[in-house]
Amino acid sequence: MTGSLLFTTMEEDREFDLEDYTGAVARWCPGCGDHAVLTAVQRLLESEQLAPEQTMFVSGIGCASRFPHYLHTYGFHGIHGRALPVATGIKLHRPDLRVFVVMGDGDCCSIGAAHWIHAIRYNVDMVALMLDNQVYGLTKNQTSPTSPKGYPSNTQPQGAYLPPLNPLSVTLGVTNASFVAQTADWVPAHLFATLQAAYRHRGFSFVRVLQRCPQYTVEIFQQAVRDPSKVELLVHPNGIVVPELDQLYQRKTPHDPSDLDTARRLADDEGAFRLGLFYRNPTLPRYEETRRPTTIAADQRVALLNAELDRYAL
Amino acid sequence: MEPTTITLPEHTLEVVSDAGEGAQKCGQIFGTVCARMGNGIWTVEIIPAEIQPPPRTLGSASGNRIRVGTQPVTNWGDATNLVVAFNEQVLLARHRLDALAPDAVILIENMWASHPDETVRQAWETAMAELGTRSYRVIGVPMEEQCLSVTDEPRLGKNMFVLGMLIHLYSRDLDLARQLVVHQFRKKSQEVRDTNVALLELGHRWAGENLAFRLEVPASKPERAMVVMNGNQALALGAVAAGMELCAMYPITPATSVSHYLGAIFEKFGGVVHQAEDEIAACGVAIGASYAGKVAFTVTSGPGLALKTEFIGLAGMTEIPLVVMDVQRGGPSTGLPTKVEQSDLLAAVFGQPGDTPKIVLAPATIEECFHSPTTARRLAEAFRCPVIILSDANLATGQQPFPRPTLDVRWQAPPIDLGPAPEGVRPYEWDPASGLSHRFLPGQPGGMHTVTGLSHDEASKVAHTPDVHQRGSAMRSRKLAVFQQMLAPPSVYGPPSGDLLIVGWGSTKGAIEEAVDRARREGLAASSLHLRFLSPLEPGLSEIFGRFGKVITVEINYSDEPDDPFITEENRRRGQLCWLLRAQTLVDVDCWTRVPGEPLRPGRILQAIRASVGQRNGEKTR
Incomplete structure (x- = not known):
């Protein structure tokens, strides 16, 4: 992770425990997968010893976007679909901040889809968590772009008309994609290891978290939750390494995360419940570095502007 | 023959050609010569809707209109007194727009009258018959024929010939024009520069030998140092003067050129022009940067303002300083992208669903365009609210001299202060006397909280209770009331x-x-x-x-x-x-x-x- 560019943090002589990251009591439904993500994130912050004031959670609107309120860091709970531009603006000028973006599937793949595509391309160093419960929960059960075909909702009671959008394939299809992973809320060890890898990657880390909604889409993940043989782990020494899952999850596919073509092929099959790191490339250009603003002293800016005005002088 | 010189307090001329023939450049240089000699000027661009519209059509007119005065000129004036046209179709377009004074002098390329193509000759005849219904004074000028003596590409050189002609006609300083032509082509070869200077001199000579009159709008050298620029240049340079660090934008006419001017110089100042994926994102990036303690703005025109609406509401609700420049054009919808209108006022003031108190200000001159970003930034930071600057296409492309601004180093001060947050202070602990509260920046130890577009209490906690929403609304509104009381009545x-x-x-x-x-x-x-x-x-x-x-x-x-x-x-x-x-x-x-x-x-x-x-x-x- 980059050190602070603006001043030296005081992290060295402070020690943070889980309490330091705890915000308001989460108001998600009992059994909601978001609780598990929150727990894993708090564990990550503690294990990486991130100073709360240097840590920034940005979100949009939806169940998942309540996330920042439940942490004791800086938080920005903005508008539907627009977390990524805000996070880009923050990170562009404050690369010293550790930025996490939390979105739902509607936030990211529907109303904010343009920002999603371009955020991948900008490859700004941040972690983007897409908590995908495949339904609009907060607004009471409407079809999401990731809802399975046939899923009955209040807006499409006859069942979703279209096949779902595949967020992994989309992400892997965008130029400059640098980190693409999938994990699930009900596999905490994998979730944590994925968050850690995402955080440690320098670039835009896109993590799709398969997330249960106990209210509306409980059926969708039921089989995969109950039967580990329905889940396939992508394994590789450079991937998400979780030794404690070796016994439980027997289906494993070796996949080198530097192999983009295979990553795309593996991502295509949505039904396979593949968890792991699809792709990672730490060498791609990062927008905030390409465009890195420099600090020019005020008097020098005035002198330069005076020289500029000379060009317009009569 | 000694020409008659007519002295006038002011005169309005325009140069029109097909797009791509360089009438704009000719007009711009002529305007600059006048301004440098001490005349008041106001120039207006005549812009076709397309980049390369079909030539010799009513829609292809491109050029520049210059109002020259002995005194400072504050607007584009009424009708044009003298027009130089490269063909009769663009002239006809101007005539039909009622742009020309009934007694206007017309200097027109006369090669079309004897053109080998019969349809061209007929078009000329028809146009001239229509123009003949007015008492214009038409003078044919053999532009092509003359230019051929200097260049094989007369179509590209006519503009400099015309410039020379105008320099003579208006008794302007030929040396100054020569310098500006050389400067104009400084990046081209010596040969190109020589050709253009030769064309300039040829036009000057031709006018001296063939035109029986000269005009003079006496100039008076201003006592103060002056600059000349258009409104978008003024907004761009004004943004630098205001200490802006980020311009987040998406291309939209007629606002985009602010980012062109800025893009060329901003990195020298440590600034960034971020071309976002859309108007909404541009506003979001500006808000994010401002939230993080930088000085950011977004620039747009009407349709973009509409798209930014929800984000502007968020800036109002979260009390994050935000400067939005709106260079207005004709609306609604795509409307008249290159043309002036003042129809975004109500959208700017009331555009957000829900109540979003904000400051809206409108520069009235190009000089005010320069200073408006500084005003807007200071107000946005002082009152922590959105500030919208309403410029328009008239200011954006009009050029006018104004006293050279005196810069203040204090305008450059960054707002960022990452010292620990004051102890015990809550993020929206509104002072009932002003509605103001303390600005926190991420990175400040002890200040952690989540800002939210949801209704929130003084601690920035989401609250749906009636009292909290009433009070929050009142406090955001109070800032505006307090600011209004600081203003002086207009004169x-x-x-x-x-x-x-x-x-x-x-x-x-x-x-x-x-x-x-x-x-x-x-x-x-x-x-x-x-x-x-x-x-x-x-x-x-x-x-x-x-x-x-x-x-x-x-x-x-x-x-x-x-x-x-x-x-x-x-x-x-x-x-x-x-x-x-x-x-x-x-x-x-x-x-x-x-x-x-x-x-x-x-x-x-x-x-x-x-x-x-x-x-x-x-x-x-x-």
Whole structure:
């Protein structure tokens, strides 16, 4: 992770425990997968010893976007679909901040889809968590772009008309994609290891978290939750390494995360419940570095502007 | 032969060609020569809608219109007195737009009259017959024939020939023109520079030998150092002067050139022009950067302002400083992208669903364009709210000299202070006397909290209770009330009382004041008042309005004509400022507005004044 560019943090002589990251009591439904993500994130912050004031959670609107309120860091709970531009603006000028973006599937793949595509391309160093419960929960059960075909909702009671959008394939299809992973809320060890890898990657880390909604889409993940043989782990020494899952999850596919073509092929099959790191490339250009603003002293800016005005002088 | 020299206090000329023939460049250099010699000028670009429209058509007219005066020129004036046209079709287009004075002098390329293609000759004949219905004075100029003696590509060289002709005609400094031509082509080869200078001199010589008159608009060297630029250049340089660090934008006419000018220089200043994926993202990036302690703005035009609406509401709700520049164009929808209108006022003031108190200000001159980013930034930071600057296409592309700005190093100060957050202070601990609260920046130890677009209490905790929402709304509104009390009442241009007060805002100031001056010379008791702040409105308006028999706004936006058979007092839709003023002052403010896609002409405003005062005098005698 980059050190602070603006001043030296005081992290060295402070020690943070889980309490330091705890915000308001989460108001998600009992059994909601978001609780598990929150727990894993708090564990990550503690294990990486991130100073709360240097840590920034940005979100949009939806169940998942309540996330920042439940942490004791800086938080920005903005508008539907627009977390990524805000996070880009923050990170562009404050690369010293550790930025996490939390979105739902509607936030990211529907109303904010343009920002999603371009955020991948900008490859700004941040972690983007897409908590995908495949339904609009907060607004009471409407079809999401990731809802399975046939899923009955209040807006499409006859069942979703279209096949779902595949967020992994989309992400892997965008130029400059640098980190693409999938994990699930009900596999905490994998979730944590994925968050850690995402955080440690320098670039835009896109993590799709398969997330249960106990209210509306409980059926969708039921089989995969109950039967580990329905889940396939992508394994590789450079991937998400979780030794404690070796016994439980027997289906494993070796996949080198530097192999983009295979990553795309593996991502295509949505039904396979593949968890792991699809792709990672730490060498791609990062927008905030390409465009890195420099600090020019005020008097020098005035002198330069005076020289500029000379060009317009009569 | 010794030409007759006619001395004039002012004159308006234009150079029109097909797009790509360089009339704009010719006009710009001519304007610069005049400005450097000490004349007042106002230049307006004549821009076709496409990049390369078919040549020799009514839609292909491209050029520059320059109003030159001995005194400072504050607006584009009325009709053109002299036009140089590269073909009869572009001339016809200008004629049909009623751009030319009835006695205008026309200097036109005459090769089309004897063109080998019969359809061209016929088009010439037809056009000339139509033009012949006016008493224009038409002088044929063998531009192509003359230019061929210097270059094999006369079509590309005519503009410099014409420049030379104008330099002679208006008794301008040929040396100065030569320098500017050399500068114009500084990145080209010596051969190109030599050819263009030769064309300039050829045009100058030809005019001396063939034109029986010369014009002179005497210049007076200003005592102060002056600069000349257009409104978008002024906004861009003004943004640098204001200490801005980020311009987040998405291309939209006529605002984009702000980012062009800035893009060329901003990195030197440590700044970034971020071209976002869309208008919404541009606003979000600016808000994110501002939230993180940087000085950021976004620049757009009407359709983009509409897209940014929700984000502007968020900036209002979270009290994050945000500067939005809106260079207005004709609307609604795609409307008239390259042409002026003042129809975003109500959208700027009221555009957000829910109540979003914000400051809206409108520069009235190019000089004010330069200073408006500084004003906007300071207000946005002081009151932690969105500030919208309403410029328009008239200011954006018009050029006018103004006193060189004196820069202040204090404007450059960054707001960022990452010291620990003050202990015990909550993020929205509103001071009831001002509505203000402490600004926190991420990175400040001890200040961690989540800002939210949801209704929130003083601790920034989401709260849906009636009291909290009422209080939060009141505090955000109070900031505006406090700011309004800090403003001075606007000054009246002309006598402080009379029969008629014209109220304007934005780019129409020069035209309105010129019309008012002319009305007073005719004995009409008219004055005017120009508003810089539209939200909140400047104080004292009711009292000022009370001193006049009648108050009307003059605006470049749509209103129903009162004498339209469909229109009654009840259903009449009024000008946008008119609507605001009526609501705020309960004075029966009337309006005279037009949407011609061009700046208002002072002569037309004068007619409206005459009609309005006449009407009132009629009422008095009844």
